[in-house]
């Protein structure tokens with residue numbers, strides 16, 4: 001019984017991680033490559049800045065999902081990126097989707113997850 005419970009929790013965790021990854025790759029990597037800056041800063045760079053400003057997972061998720069929901073120059077923590085690329089367009093993402101994506105970004109060390117995608 002214990003084992004079954006453990007297995008269920010484990011599977012749910014796996015599923016959540018997969019969803020975050022899919023949502024991130026489906027919605028963000030057209031502009032944010034994982035480790036390379038092309039038309040936007042790399043997600044590795046964005047993550048580094050956010051981790052520095054918001055080390056707690058809860059704050060990181062809250063701040064990132066809110067900002068992406070409504071990109072806003074005054075609340076940006078990457079003013080230099082706005083100067084270089086112009087502000088990120090408002091892409092009308094759902095808040096819940098953004099929270100899931102932000103959690104995935106928080107958990108993912110992009111330098112250690114080289115994918116063939118980008």
Ligand code: HEC
Pocket residue numbers: 024027028029030031032039040041046064067068071075076077078079081082085086087088089091093101102
């Ligand atoms: C159409 C291109 C595009 C897409 C798609 C895009 N971004 Fe961006 N994003 C940018 C550009 C350009 C910047 C740099 C300028 C800025 O900071 O606004 C940026 C900046 C950011 C920042 C830094 C915010 C700050 O403080 O300035 C975050 C966080 C971010 N993006 C998250 C995401 C996430 C998460 C997704 C997917 C849900 C995403 N972006 C999809 C273009 C994009």
